Amino acid sequence: MSTVETQVEVPAGVKLPIYMDNHATTPLDPRVLEAMMPYLTGKFGNAASRNHSFGWEAEQAVETAREQIARLIGATAKEIIFTSGATESNNLAIKGIAEMYRERGNHIITQVTEHKAVLDTCKRLEKYGYRVTYLPVKADGLIDLEDLKRAIDDKTILVTIMAANNEIGVLQPIREIGKICHEKGVIFHTDAVQIVGKVPFNVIEDNVDVASLSGHKIYGPKGVGALYVRRRNPRVQIAAQIDGGGHERGMRSGTLNVPGIVGMGMACEIARLEMDTEASYLRGLRDRLKAKLESHLDYIHINGSWEHRLPGNLNMSFVYVEGESLLMGINDVAVSSGSACTSATLEPSYVLKALGLGDDVAHSSIRFGLGRFNTQAEVDYVAEKVIQIVKHLRELSPLYEMAKEGIDLSKVEWTAH
Amino acid sequence: MAYSDKVVDHYNNPRNVGTLDKSSTEVGTGLVGAPECGDVMRLQIRVNPETQVIEEAKFKTFGCGSAIASSSLATEWIKGRTVEDALEIKNTDIVKELSLPPVKIHCSVLAEDAIRAAIGDWKKKNGVAEAAPAATTTVQ
Numbered sequence: 308m309s310t311v312e313t314q315v316e317v318p319a320g321v322k323l324p325i326y327m328d329n330h331a332t333t334p335l336d337p338r339v340l341e342a343m344m345p346y347l348t349g350k351f352g353n354a355a356s357r358n359h360s361f362g363w364e365a366e367q368a369v370e371t372a373r374e375q376i377a378r379l380i381g382a383t384a385k386e387i388i389f390t391s392g393a394t395e396s397n398n399l400a401i402k403g404i405a406e407m408y409r410e411r412g413n414h415i416i417t418q419v420t421e422h423k424a425v426l427d428t429c430k431r432l433e434k435y436g437y438r439v440t441y442l443p444v445k446a447d448g449l450i451d452l453e454d455l456k457r458a459i460d461d462k463t464i465l466v467t468i469m470a471a472n473n474e475i476g477v478l479q480p481i482r483e484i485g486k487i488c489h490e491k492g493v494i495f496h497t498d499a500v501q502i503v504g505k506v507p508f509n510v511i512e513d514n515v516d517v518a519s520l521s522g523h524k525i526y527g528p529k530g531v532g533a534l535y536v537r538r539r540n541p542r543v544q545i546a547a548q549i550d551g552g553g554h555e556r557g558m559r560s561g562t563l564n565v566p567g568i569v570g571m572g573m574a575c576e577i578a579r580l581e582m583d584t585e586a587s588y589l590r591g592l593r594d595r596l597k598a599k600l601e602s603h604l605d606y607i608h609i610n611g612s613w614e615h616r617l618p619g620n621l622n623m624s625f626v627y628v629e630g631e632s633l634l635m636g637i638n639d640v641a642v643s644s645g646s647a648c649t650s651a652t653l654e655p656s657y658v659l660k661a662l663g664l665g666d667d668v669a670h671s672s673i674r675f676g677l678g679r680f681n682t683q684a685e686v687d688y689v690a691e692k693v694i695q696i697v698k699h700l701r702e703l704s705p706l707y708e709m710a711k712e713g714i715d716l717s718k719v720e721w722t723a724h
Numbered sequence: 725m726a727y728s729d730k731v732v733d734h735y736n737n738p739r740n741v742g743t744l745d746k747s748s749t750e751v752g753t754g755l756v757g758a759p760e761c762g763d764v765m766r767l768q769i770r771v772n773p774e775t776q777v778i779e780e781a782k783f784k785t786f787g788c789g790s791a792i793a794s795s796s797l798a799t800e801w802i803k804g805r806t807v808e809d810a811l812e813i814k815n816t817d818i819v820k821e822l823s824l825p826p827v828k829i830h831c832s833v834l835a836e837d838a839i840r841a842a843i844g845d846w847k848k849k850n851g852v853a854e855a856a857p858a859a860t861t862t863v864q
Binding site: 655 | 727732738741756757758760761764785788791837
């Protein structure tokens, strides 16, 4: 009888469970919490209150945060609009531009591995008479720039393509995409949630007109996000999607989440100062994890471009092992899987399928998302544990046995159910 | 997803993992499911030609913890039963024993299919007609 009761020793200084799912969310940096605390307690003013000191100090704090966010991405403070998070930012950008530029055209271009906040927003616009082109991606997860050039026509008003993918961490060629858009006079929006604070991102150098940002992906609080909206060369206008008191230069009404905004500002400030050091630290951890797994396991597959990738991302398929069963074996490590069984829809990851991977490879995928607070000891523990569980599950896997015998699994007649 | 203690137990200590010689006439093999669906079960039985009792049962499963547990449990239950008796096992019995949630019922269906497929293969090899009385068995 084989048994999988874990035999991996927990190294000193490692506390279980280990969080390694930093693309989903990140823990709040203690320095961010410290900055927020006064605004959760005594400094409770409404930033829109113009006639007393409570309002003034709240407004001052918001403007400081606006500066901090703008500085991280090469923008000016006036170009930052606060929202409730990146889903709202993506909705506001795409719907707001579609509405504002309706007379110029009705064509929008996006790509298939976008976040649902972009894809579903585009789908809704299709119901309202807009035409949407969903560009495919190559096997490495990147779009083909020639496809983009061909897709732009005289009715195209907006191109929306993410900077970094949330599952496979690949970095789209946004600078070139932005250049093509500017040559054709098309607005370029990017969902920059995963890239900001992780690797350099500059709205001027990267030719970005509109960008969605999130607080909680960069060690800030949840419930706060921002939208960068370019004011010059070209000036971009956005039709408000929420009506009310006309906050945020009329683009987004609603009382500002002052503590959240302060936290997001501080998170951006820390990222600006520490990003370079942190990126090489994370790349080191990530490469160590990959090397350990590769040296002990066969039939593993890196999903998406290795070269154009966020430093903290490792998305790997352990072929012939089903992702949910693997997660069950490493239940003291928080990671996620592209397996159908882990999703609400019972469909494997559409991102992995878009790479042309078979469903079986998608079912076997694990996303490791390394972050600021992960340590080398944690990486070593996770690697050991994954190796042990994958080996155990492969002993149980009829597919692994068949593959080892040289049977071509694509030629087997399976009984789909 | 929270798993029942029984699922966790079968996952950690799967019963009867292994492979039987599929060319043997005493062995029936059932391979059900598909890699694209995220579940493949292979269940094998070795049947005593005299008594028609399943003396050995082995499985290997690619799938989630519930799929592993369902097939592991199936091997436990069929061992020692006659083939006709083993066909009485229903997926709902597995659901009940393992407290499977609704989204995992297909795992139990697959385990029942695997039992039927293994017995069907054994019957075919041994010239036993489906649902025919045991006395007609011919052993080569």
